[in-house]
Amino acid sequence: MNEKQLVANALFAVLSDSLTLEEITSLIERPKSSELGDLAFPAFRLAKELKKAPQMIAADLAEQINKEGFEKVEATGPYVNFFLDKTATAKGVLAEVLEAGADYGSEDLGHGGNVPIDLSAPNIAKPFSIGHLRSTVIGDAIAKIHEKLGYNPIKINHLGDWGKQFGLLITAYKKYGDEATIMANPIDELLKLYVQINAEAKEDPAVDEEGRQWFLKMEQGDEEALRIWKWFSDVSLIEFNRIYGKLGIEFDFFTGESFYSDKMDAIVDDLDAKGLLHESKGALIVDLEKYNLNPALIKKTDGATLYITRDLATAVYRKKTFDFVKSLYVVGGEQSNHFMQLKAVLKEAGYDWSDDMTHVSFGMVTQGGKKFSTRKGHVVKLEMALDEAVTRAQQQIAEKNPDLANKEEVAHQVGVGAVKFFDLKTDRKNGYDFDLDEMVSFEGETGPYVQYAHARIQSILRKATATADASNLSEVATDPEAWEIIKALKDFPNIVKRAAEQYEPSVIAKYAISLAQAFNKYYAHVRVLEENAGLTGRLALIQATAIVLKEALRLLGVAAPDTM
Incomplete structure (x- = not known):
């Protein structure tokens, strides 16, 4: 209780x-x-x-x-x-944490229910930028949190690999592209083509129309169009998987928009059979006036599909395949109207399970207050940012602990962890300005600060000559700073549940910062290893703290090094 x-x-x-x-x-x-x-x-x-x-x-x-x-x-x-009652509470909490270990805070609330989570979803043929970080790490953390509470999360990378932009890119390749140049540096070269063709299409309607026609060929199964598109996709996935490896993130399925290209006719026919499709200026729409929403455009005048057509097919496929208890879409807040339309169309079609679909929205990452834009060529590549973060972590480790045995591994854990933690400590509906200096700092409310608190505890435990004992807590129970730690440890199971209910990893990140701060405050005024009657109780307190800090970081996808 x-x-x-x-x-x-x-x-x-x-x-x-x-x-x-x-x-x-x-x-x-x-x-x-x-x-x-x-x-x-x-x-x-x-x-x-x-x-x-x-x-x-x-x-x-x-x-x-x-x-x-x-x-x-x-x-x-x-x-x-x-x-x-401080003594009874301290004994109960520490005994429970020490016995449960990493399972502390786990609970079977989900009873194995399937929870597909749509996350990451970068666009093929474009750089994996800082702008894609949020969906990736928020979705991964939500998956880990739900798994801890007894759900079966299914992580789906819904790649942006279909749509008119690929028709434009094929247009650019046919006009200016060179296969050998692209093979030597795929993403950068494709980005150059994409930026160039978008600028041209903006000025020349004929170029825009050519891109539209190439996408129509893709939808109609044209061999040449699909061959070029598949090549763009293959070289992109090689790049993406390398970055996911650095982030330590895996997926259950890589099923992008193209996977549903042969499943759209069924949903369109279904909407038509239910009398929901109406013609408007040659296009097909679903009227959503009763939901105070604009009409949902299902098919353009030329018969081409849109995001919502593919997402309708996706939603129906996921329900049939996974029979989900809830289905989550970790997608930027600017798409909120799209998801309201999506759910409304499904509701109109009689799919009441659409109530179990949730758009887990988030704010933007900016740089210098400015939005990233692939079309305009303003991007910061995530891989470059991760590598720079690791380099900065190496520099700090060289200054603070030059004799560290596994410094390269720790630098990777600290650098990558810093970038992920900084993102996740931000309330997801808020955005933030990308700042590597602030992210990788060992001071302040950062990932390295929490990791360092964990590593410091491990160092103390390695030096200890006694074993932690949660039955000897007379000193701990009367220490005000120790009591703050006890209360925080007791609250961890509630923190995990709150993070799940709100789809909000920042609840756990802020908790980890608070617990690390409470430990550091305690450590500053207590000689933990002093040989007296209270030693085993103090060791129980800090060992339990390390267990919960490590588990909180794990739920965020961040490693907890034993040495730093």
Whole structure:
């Protein structure tokens, strides 16, 4: 039982005539100062029913509540403040963490239910840029968090490998491309062609029309169009897989938009059979006025399909294939209207399982406040950024610990981890400005800071002459800084659940920073290895801290080196 449940149950025993257990739980707060207790219940909600001032209600509740499990329960103004029994709590928490190890915080909430997660999805024939980082690492973290809670995440890389842009790229290749030049440096050369042709298409409608015609040939199965497109795809995947290797991220399926090209007719026919398709200026649409949305354009006047046509086929395929309990799309916030239309069309077609689809949106990564744009050639390649981060980590390790045995491996873990952690500590709906200096710093709220706290604990444990013992905690239970760590460790299972419910890895990243800070504060004033009666209890405290720090980092896809 967690501390919030303990308090809620104690309150419910005397408030069952006025509030439900769920209502009580939702009202419980954490006081701003630990001097006011560990948890608090505000009595304002009861004033009208009980016809008493909140201060009087709080005072009465403090008298009536069973104090078992609490050091004390007291009223302060309109609040009932609960002080947990520190010794009992510390023993329970540390024993549980040490016994469970990395499984601490795991729970079978999902009962093995399938959760396809659409993530990463870079466009073939374009650089894997910093702009693709967010979908990749947020989706991977959400998968790990759901797996810890008993779901079966299915990571799908829905590659951007279909659409008019490939018709334009074929146009550029036919006009200016050279096979040998492209083979020598595929992505850079294809990017040059893409930027050039987009600039031309903007000025010359004939060029734009030529690109449209090449894409139409792709859709109609033209041999030459598909051969060139397949070549673009193959050379791109070689590049992408190298970057995924550096990130330490794997996928269950690489099924891009093209995978659904032969599955679109069925969904279009289905919409037509249900009387949902209407002609508008030669195109086919689904009217979504009742949802306060613009019409969904299903087919253009020339019969070409759009993103939404392919995404409708994708959604139906995933439901049939995986019978998902929920289906997640980790895609930028600028696509929110698209996903609202997608769900609305499915709903209109009678697919009520569309309620189980969630667009996990996120804000943009910028540089110098400016948006990245492949069309305009303004990109920062992710691989270059990762390599630079590793180089900077190597420099810091050379300064701080030049004799480190496995410095190259650690530098990779720190550098790549820094980039991933910086992204994930940002609330996903917010964006951030890309800054390597800030990312790779060992100071401040960064990945290396958390990793260093874990490595420092491992160093202490290697030097210890005793073994951790969670039964000897008299010193730990009375230390204010140790108590802050205990409370944080106790909260970890709730943190994992909250991160899953909100699809928000930043909840775990911020927790890891807070726990590392709590450890460093404790370490600054306590001689952990001092040979006295409290040694084994202190070792239990820091060992449990290391276990949870490592697991929090793992859920974010970040390694926790034992030495740094």
